[in-house]
Each structure stands twice: as C-alpha cells, then as structure tokens.
Amino acid sequence: MKIDIIKEVSTIIPFKNTRFTSILIILFIIALIAPYVAPPFLTYILLTFFCYVPIVIGFNLLLGYTGLLSFGHGLFVAIGMYTSVYLMRNYGVTSIEIMLILAATLSALAGFGVGLLCIRYVRIFFAMLTLAFSMVFYSFLLKFYWLTGGDEGLGIYTRPALLGMKFDTLYIMDFLTKVYYYYVLAIMVILLIFMYRITTSHFGICLRAVKENPRKADESGLNVKKYRLYAFVISAIYTGIGGALLVQVTRHVVPAITYWTYSGEIVFMTLLGGFNYFTGPIIGAFVYIVLRDLIMSLTIYWRVILGVALLLIVIFVPGGLMGGAKSLSKLIIKKRESYEFS
Amino acid sequence: MSLAELQNVKKYFGDVHAVDDVSLKINENEQISLIGPNGAGKTTLINIFAGTIKLNSGKIIFMGKDITHLPPYKRCELGLARSFQLPAIYPNLTVYDSVRASIISKLKKGKRFYSSVDLDDEVNKMTKEVLELFELYNKRDMLAIKLPHGDKKLLDVACAFALWPKLILLDEPTSGVSTIEKRKVMEKILSVSKEMGIKSFIIVEHDMDIVFSYSNRIIVMYEGKVLADGKPEKIKENAEVVRILLGKVK
Amino acid sequence: MGEKVARRDWIKVAGAGIVGLAIGAGATYGLMPPRVERIEVKPTPKPIPKEPLRLGVVTFLSGIPAPSGIAGLRAAEIWVDWTNAAGGILGRKVELLVEDESEGVEKSVERFKKLTVEKGCEAIFGTESTSTGLAFGKLAEEMQQLWLSWDGTTQQGLEETIPNKKFSFPSIYNEAEAVAGAVLVAKYFPNVKTVAGINDDYSYGRNCWEAFMSVLKTLRPEVVPVKELWPKLGESDFTSHIAALDAAKPDLIMSSFWAGHATIFLKQAAAVGLFKKYKGAMVTAGGVLPTLKKEFVPEGVLIGCNSWYFEHPLGWPLRDKFVKEYLRRYGEYPVYECDHAFFTFQAYKAAVEKAYALKGEWPTKEEIANQLRGIKVPSLSGYRGYREDNYQICNFFLGLSKHDPRYDFVTLDPLDMVPFELMCHPPEMKFHDWVKTWKS
Incomplete structure (x- = not known):
C-alpha cells in the first residue's frame, strides 16, 4: 500500500490554515528553548504540564469523544506510577522505556477489566462506578502497606535511563529540566499525534456518533459497548503513561493519587479548557497547573478560588476556555466583517 | 424466499396490547405501507422489528436467521436499517460526519484506529454520493442540530440509506412536513432507493394519498392487530378499513 | 569524541519524529560533568551577603x-x-x-x-x-x-x-513516645496483664502500637494484647470503638491519637466512663493538652506530651x-x-x-x-x-493526669522526663534488635 507522506502529515498539521500552523510552530519552538531561557522552576512547571498532557487527553477521549465522565482516572495514573516505582525499587529496572511499556500494558489490562464493568452504565452511574473502583484501589494501597508502602507511599532513589543513557551524575534539577524535559516533550508530541489521529480516524467518527446518540448508533450497526470499551482502554493507556512520566518528576508515589479528589483535578482541568475541543483539556491543564502554582503560594484557599473560577466558567462559558476563545474570535471576525461592509 | 417473517409477535405495555399476535411475511421488492389510526401499534411493531424494544413473545426471522434476541446493531449488520419518527440525529456531528458514521459501519471500518478517515477515498466517495442524492451535500459542514426540521428528517433517512440495507423501516418520514412537501420527500426517497438499489421498505404513513400512490402492499393495523393486508386496490375496497380510517379522519 | 557519540545517540530521538530536539540535546550534553563546585583559594573572604x-x-x-x-x-x-x-x-x-x-x-x-x-x-x-x-x-x-x-x-x-x-x-523517631509510654506503663501500672489498642490506621499508628507492645512485652512478658482497633485517620465518631473496647475489658487502653481526634475520643469515652474503669495510656495526646478539659479526662491517665510541657x-x-x-x-x-x-x-x-x-x-x-x-x-x-x-x-515529657484548680484542662503530676537514650535506638542498631537487648 502506498502512503502519501505529505497527505498523512497534512492530516496532523493543517498547512492550509497558516495561522494555526504558525501558532503550532511557535509553541513548539518555545517549548524547545524554554529550558535555556526560562527560569528553572518555570521549566519544571512546564515539565509537570507535559506529563499531564497524556493524562488529560486520554481522559478527554472518554469525556469529550465518548461522552463518559470518569471520576476514577486517578486509578490509572496510580497504576502507571506504582508500576514504575515497583520496577525501579524491586527489580532494579532503569530503562524508562520498559517502565512506560509495562505501565501502558498494565493500565490497558486494568482499563479492560474496569471498563468491562463500567461501560454498562452511563452518566452519573458510570461516574460513580469508576469512582468506586478508584476508591477500592485506594483502600487496597492503604491496607496492603507491606506491598505498597501504605500511606507513606514509595519513593524512587535511582534515576531512569533514557534511551539507554544514564544521567546519574547530573544535578537533579538539571536532569529534570534539561534532559528529562526533552524526553517527555518528545513522548508528549508523539502521543498527541497519535491521539489526534485516533480522534480523526474511522474509529473516532464512530466514537463521536456513539457519544451523540447511542441509540441511533446502535441501530446504525455500531456496537456501542465495544466502542466505549475501546475508548476506555485507550484512555487508560494514555493515563497510565502519563503517570509513569509524572512519577519521575515527583519521585514519590502515595495512595492519594487514587483518591477521588485527584481524579477530580483531572476533570477540573478538562472542564476548564473545554472538553468539546481537542486542545481544550491541554489548555485547561496548562492554565490549571500554572494558576495553581501561583495561587497556592498566596493563600491556602486556592481550591476555593479555582472552584469559583470553574463555577463561573461552567455557568457563563460552558465551552470552557477554548469555547470562550472560539466565540470571542468569531465575534471579532464578525465585527471586522461588518466594518468592512459598512 | 421471503425477506423477513414475524411470527406471533406480542408486545404488552401493562394492560395495553400494543402489538397483539401479529404474523407477517415480507418479500423482496415490496414497498409496504403500514397504516392505521394513532395507537394502532405501528411504531411499536417497527421498534420490535429493529430491536429497539424487546417483545414479549413471538419470533422474528430475517434473511433466514432468527434475530428475535439479537441487539439492534447485529440486525443492522444483517441488512436491516431504520429511521425514526422524531428524527434521530447526532446533534453535534456535521451532516457529513453523520453519514460517514453509517458508511464506516457499513464498510466495517470502525476498528481502524489510526487511519485518517479524511484520506479514505472509498468512504468519502460513498458519503458524497449519498449526500448528493439527498441534496444535502451543500449543507455538509453544518451541525446536524442546526438543520431545519425537514432536513433533519432527511438526514435521518439518509443515514439509514447509507447502510445500503436489504430492508429499510421508515417511521413516518414525512411527519411534520407540509402537505405539498410530503410528495417531494416521498419522491426523493423513492428515487434515491432506486438509485441505490434498495428495493424493499416498510413505511409508516398517515397520508392516504401517498400511501395509495407509492406502495405496492398495504398493511392496516388496528388496536395491535393486523386488520387487513393486501394490494392497495384491494384495501380500498375493504369496507371495515374504510370505516375505521375514514371514521378517524373525520 | 564522547560528544560525537552522544550526538549520534540523540539523533535517534530526533528520528522518533522530533528533529528540533537535537538542538536541545546537544546543548544538554554540555551539562554532563557532575556539578561539583570547586573550592578555590580566595585571598580575602567574601563579605556576608546583604540581602535577607x-x-x-x-x-x-x-x-x-x-x-x-x-x-x-x-x-x-x-x-x-x-x-x-x-x-x-x-x-x-x-x-x-x-x-x-x-x-x-x-x-x-x-x-x-x-x-x-x-x-x-x-x-x-x-x-x-x-x-x-x-x-x-x-x-x-x-x-x-x-x-x-x-x-x-x-x-x-x-x-x-x-x-x-x-x-x-x-x-x-516516630515511635519514641510509644516506647516512653510503655516504659512508664510498666512503672505506674505494674499489674496490667491485658492491653487494648486503638490507633489510627496508618504508618504512625501502626508503628506506635507495634513499638509499644514490643517494649511492654519485653518489660512485662505476661502482658497480652486483647484488642486492636484501627479507625481510619479522620474518623470522628468512636462510639462503636469505645463499645468494643469496653467489651474487651482490658486492664489498659493504649492510644497514639495525637490531634483533635484525641480530644473527641476522650470526650466520647467519658460518656461510658471508660478511663475510670480501665487504665489509660494516651502516649501522644499531650499534643493537644490545653483541649483536654477536666470534665472528660479523669485523673490518673498516662498522657505523653512529646518534647514539650508548658511548665x-x-x-x-x-x-x-x-x-x-x-x-x-x-x-x-x-x-x-x-x-x-x-x-x-x-x-x-x-x-x-x-x-x-x-x-x-x-x-x-x-x-x-x-x-x-x-x-x-x-x-x-x-x-x-x-x-x-x-x-x-x-527528652520527652509524660505523666499522669491531674486536676489542678488553676487550669481548666488536665495537668500532669507526677511528670516524668524520659531521656532520649531510653526511647531511641542507637544508629548502629535496628529497633527490634535494640529492644531485645533490654532486660527488665
């Protein structure tokens, strides 16, 4: 089969839309040079954000594209994290690629098992069930403390090898912000491309049909449950990989990751950015992580402030930040057009 | 060989016998009109046929297979498609994507996770064909929810046709459309079905003019039972049918 | 040479689809040598920085x-x-x-x-x-x-x-107060045979109970645990736990509650007179001593105040x-x-x-x-x-609760100061090996 590379690439980068393409390129260049121009801590925050990107876009495959609100995605973040930590501590694994592959595999298996039971339900029942699974895992992590470290969690004390290269002598912040940063950036970009292709694939269209009208989709020959299950598994894989990337930054994992408040944060980021857009959750994650960092140092009531912000957004800009931006730009274009005509 | 067969199908909602012991045989090349007063059980029969609701007892055979307990999507895979009385659309999908979903389902390409559907010429060619037949192609980028009512109905029908079914069940495709438009819609549906080679369908319809001019078999339902079944001219002569239908119309 | 090899390796990353990464990677390699700041011999000492x-x-x-x-x-x-x-x-x-x-x-x-x-x-x-x-x-x-x-x-x-x-x-060490508590239980309540414990279900609670029992058993081999309760951290209703403790009829109830829940527990326990019936060892409750009012804390309960007693x-x-x-x-x-x-x-x-x-x-x-x-x-x-x-x-302060008319909360009398060496194992030893060296 012949593959037209230019055509394939054009499905990801819309060359025709020059404004969008140039924004993409500018953002990518900023991401590339950030470690050398931005203060180290800002780079560190960016790194944290990169790790969250697979988590939120994985989550949004369920919410935005399948119409299922999971309130237990912390479960898969935790699986990714604990898998990495376990491999490093108990089996002396250093290769991060092995950790990522295993984290993805285990998340997929867990996603399959949990998904099989959860996709029978929709709406609040689905949310509650996923939440319940996550909380069961939370109790497991706490109770089996000889295995999991209990409430204290588990730390990692060695550094991962990236593509077989070790960086043990580097200062930790340099390792994170100048080496690991690029590694995560690369993985994030690859995962983004994959996810974008998934959402625009044959599968993606069917998934959206399932979201928009499951009854009609069913009568149109689409096995609704199967599509939901596939989406759940893909979502779990993404989230697991995100967790495995993130744990190298936090270097410690605690059961609190599976507590519902953490899953709530993932929901928060996605709603903030707008779940109807591919880029929505990404922007939401960025704004949330940066705002959190700024407000957290100022007041302990930062959750209240962010909560009120979300409330306002949900009430006044239901499309999230992306939705707001879109309607704003439409408004501006309309105004400009009316000027031109007048 | 008959295309489909209903054997002693029963559906009760509490004390209401919505469909009461109906047996039918449907052959290829039949354009059937299903008529009867409101509450006669027409839509229920369609829903049972398509698998939307479960029956209490009876048996449904389609293409020689017992489909009584198959879920709707499996019936669809066998070649049974339907449209809805209240148009069923994918509200936030574009017209184009709505039809593409059906085409992908028809071609069994739904499990292609990574191939760009925009680059799939087969899917896009077929989608364009269907949309042009239904004269929806110039509205292809509109969200389904933004369409006017008539177009929503048409889109619903188009999605069903895009499955290239062996038998299509159309539940009042012209409801909510003005009398003048009704003929247009029906002619469209008929011409498209000829174009696409879909020969058999069952239409639930109220308008007697349309019923008698566009079908070659008429089934009359009354209070959950089949009252009459036959060629249009025969039905016209059936005194009881005339009494019930005309009585209701009056 | 090393630089070249590294660059080639990094091109693999680029090969993964992100060409631009090579720029960053090349520069990264410049950071490879360990960050050790060499101390140079300076002729004059640097002045003390002025900024806060x-x-x-x-x-x-x-x-x-x-x-x-x-x-x-x-x-x-x-x-x-x-x-x-x-x-x-x-x-x-x-x-x-x-x-x-x-x-x-x-x-x-x-x-x-x-x-x-x-x-x-x-x-x-x-x-x-x-x-x-x-x-x-x-x-x-x-x-x-x-x-x-x-x-x-x-x-x-x-x-x-x-x-x-x-x-x-x-x-x-986390469990220092439990060790001190056990030592003082052996001193003040020599007739204790059965012990019930109520501790938070997390590492600190577990560590305390384990250390407490291990030391107490070393000092008084006849002591047996009769009940272990593990309410989860954040629990604020202990009535069922209190009923269970009461039913077990232990000689002593041990708890490592350390914050507001210690106060709540003691309040709810007072309703059935738990610590009037049985001896008590609240090894960490002194952390909230000013909230332990006399109405609900009887005299004679062993209370640990960690390192600090207010007078x-x-x-x-x-x-x-x-x-x-x-x-x-x-x-x-x-x-x-x-x-x-x-x-x-x-x-x-x-x-x-x-x-x-x-x-x-x-x-x-x-x-x-x-x-x-x-x-x-x-x-x-x-x-x-x-x-x-x-x-x-x-050093840690522990003592038996006393109702002093000058305060509305319980005070400690007699008050013991337990020296560090008695509570913490030496660095070269593990805790359990250390306890084994004790002879009552």
Missing part, C-alpha cells in the same frame, strides 16, 4: 494536622521576630516563606522545589506527615538543600532509603518567655510542635554561626550541615540537639 536570608517552611496550614502545623509556624514566626530584633543571623535579616503541606506529596514536592529553585531559600523547615517526610528526605539529598524536619519522621523509610544523610535532618518545676527562662509571648499573641498555650519548630531554627542559626567562626565567610549548605551534626542548642524545652546521624535528640 530566606528560609522556607512547608507545613500543614489546613486539614486535620493544621492545628499542629500552624502552632509550629507561629513558633517559627516568633523566633524570626526575636532573631531579627536581635540583629538577625550574622547581621542578615531572616525572611520566612511559607507553603502548605496539606495538598499531598506531589504538590509538596513541587513546593519544596519552588522554594529552593525559584525563591532561593537557603533551607527548608517543617513537615508533619510521614509521606512528605519520606519524600523530602530524598529530595533534600537530591537537591542538595538543607531540610530540617519538625515531625513525622518515618523510621524504616528514611533509614533504609537514605543511609547516609547529608542534607536531610529528620525529627526524632516545669525546674524552670527554664526561654520557655516562660515563649509561653508568655504565645499567650499574648494567640490567647492559648503552645504545644510541642512549637518546640520542634523553634529548635530547628535555633539549631540552624547556631550552625551558621559556628561555621562562620571557622571559615570567616557565609558558609555553604554543606558546611552548615556539617555543623548541625552533633549540635546542641537551647530550645523551648531545654537543650536539644542533633545526633551524628542527623536525627533529632530531645
């Missing part, structure tokens, strides 16, 4: 442990005010930067890095929770940043994971001055976290001054750490210090 000295505090400002964390923070603020009024550290004014610990390890780690990297804090103080402590211990070593913990040192965690601590200074017959001027100041500012009595916090700052100041005396210029973090090891400074409860293996040294 920034010290970071990460502690609980909200959530269940907040009363404790806030008490520590208040003590830190009082210390800063006093120190700045006296001219600061070597003339440098001290500035506190505070972050909340209650958002979990992930965010606390981020806070630690923010304070260190962005805010330029010279040292990080605080932490209450064992999980944050575990993460910070490692973080301090990795970041080469001083960390002086107030509380919540997990025993095996830090010992196993960071055998040679350079920059991390954990608090006293002492022998007297200690710094304590009296602090209690007065604390009462004036906040209208309540200080608790033990104040002492821990105050001590860490005292120790830091003394170490800086000692290192300066040797070197003649503002010392590096490593040099400060070297001076902290083995240091002894006056704190609120008396002289306290750091052991050679970076663990805190302090």
